[in-house]
Amino acid sequence: MQYRKMGSLDWEVSALGFGCMRLPRRRINRMRADTKQSIRIIRRGIDLGINYIDTAYVYHLGEGEKIVGQALQDGYREKVHLVTKLFLPLVRKTEHFDRYLDAQLERLQTDYLDIYLFHALTAGSFEKVKRLGLIEKMEEARKQGRIRHIGFSFHDTFPVFKEIIDYFDWDMAQIQYNYMDIGIQATTDGLVYAYNKGIATVIMEPGKGGILANPPSEALDIMKSSGNNRTPVDWALQFLWNRPEISLVLSGMSDMRQVEENCVSADRSGIGSLSADEEEVITKLVDVYRSKILIQCTACEYCMPCPTGVNIPRNFSILNYFYAEPKWLARWMVKRGYKRLVGSEEKIDKENPNGNASLCVNCGKCLEKCPQQINIPEELVKTHAILGRGERISKHYP
Ligand code: SF4
Ligand code: SF4
Known part of the structure; x- marks a missing residue:
């Protein structure tokens, strides 16, 4: 494992962090995490040198922190920096801060957090943080020793990021960044801005939610013709580790193979380690x-x-x-995946939601939860028109 600087903190932090948002799922109930498998892979990651664990109150329907707490028994807690987040939609009054922090410490079976983050700050939720005096609550918790450092994860634009960074003396900022997202959310400007202020920057969504791990055939051809046998995931990770501003890259690992492979990638990572030719490959992939x-x-x-x-x-x-795949046979196979989703409410498997886009009733409940600000009901209408009724993509995405 390679270790890196963590902003102004005196930590030697592993290049790879364990993100616990995508732990292995149970076979029967896919909405819930498989505790045994999750503990195995978290501990394996730590045995391979990972010393940073990231979780959140809401992961895995509230069970994620409990699983992490169990994984960190038997001497594992002392080997890692443990980070979790305050989920702001649940915090309606200032007093709720202590309620959630206490509950999280209990779930995680620990007396302190190495960093406590405001979860998914946006312009709107940051106003709430200020209105409820939650930064002061963070400082109070730090004085009490219940948390050691203060940070935030972020989902908005660069001007908002800059405003938040300038507002307080943060220890860490967690941003969405990968070779496709250099110009959205905090952007490269935000990354550099935080770095210049000595704030550690942790990266989430290094593979854009799996999109960069499963490239369309055209992108795969570019990777193959580079003469380099990196996997798509390795390309995505090395792009990040190449940059000096990045302290650590979180990967939401779901099985043992991913843990092993990502740790091998982290072993050979380094600032400035990509050649000009390799950077050129990434530019082509972006296109x-x-x-x-x-x-x-x-x-x-x-x-x-x-x-x-x-x-x-x-x-x-x-x-x-479906859109990315140029080959008709592959497109046909992808479309079959849509047909396997269920289009009738009676047939929905409540434990493993498997409904297709036609079941959306536009209730709007999902809208404010999406950190990517996707208009979910609107996009689902288009999705069903294209995949369910066979309408042309260009009709909906001119
Ligand atoms: S608006 Fe969102 S939450 Fe409501 S039915 Fe549609 S997809 Fe589901
Ligand atoms: S639609 Fe938004 S909230 Fe839902 S999975 Fe995608 S990015 Fe996440």
Whole structure:
């Protein structure tokens, strides 16, 4: 494992962090995490040198932190920096801060957090943070020793990011960044801005929710013709580790193979390690992807569960694959994936929501939960028109 500087903190932090948003799922109930498997892979990651664990109150329907707490027994807690987040939609009064922090410490079976983050700050939620005096609550918790450092994760634009960075003396900022997203959300400007202020920057969504891990054939051809046998995931990760401003890259790992492979990638990572030719390959990949992604969904599942059983990220992923794939046979196969989703509420599997886009009743419940600001009901209408009724993509995405 390679270790890196963590902003102004005196930490030697592993290049790879374990993001616990996509832990292995149970076979029977896909909405819930498989505790045993999750503990195995988290501990394996730590044994391979990962010393940074990221979770959140809402991951895995509230079970994520409990699983992490169990994984960190038997001496593992002392080996890692443990980070979790305050989920702001649940915080309606200032007093709620202590209620959630206490509950999170209990779930995680620890007396302190190495960093406590405001979860998914936007311009709107930052106003709430200020209105409820939550930064002061963070400082109070730090004085009490319940948390050691203060940060935030972020989903808005660069001007908002800059405003938040300038407002307080943060220890860390967690941003969405990957070779496709250099110009959206905090952007490269935000990354550099935080770095110049000595703030550690942690990267989430390095593979854009799996999109960069499963490239369309055109992108795969570019990777192959580079003469380099990197996997698509390795390309995405090395792009990030190449940059000096990045302290650590979180990967939401779901199985043992991903843990092993990502740790191997991290082993050979380094600032400035990509050659000019390799950077050129990434530029070409960006061009391909730019023309291939219709919906910027990262499959974070914050919008789930949907009351009518629509599997929102699955629908968007199928549409993206359908659009990206130039070969008719592959397109036909992708479309079959849509047909396998259910179009009738009676047949919905409540534990493994499997509804297609036609089941959306436009209730709007998912809308404010989406960090990518996708107009989910509107996009689902288009998704069903294209994949369900066979209408032309260009009619809906001119
Ligand atoms: S708007 Fe549609 S997709 Fe969103 S929660 Fe309501 S029914 Fe589900
Ligand atoms: S639609 Fe938005 S909230 Fe839902 S999975 Fe995609 S990015 Fe996440």
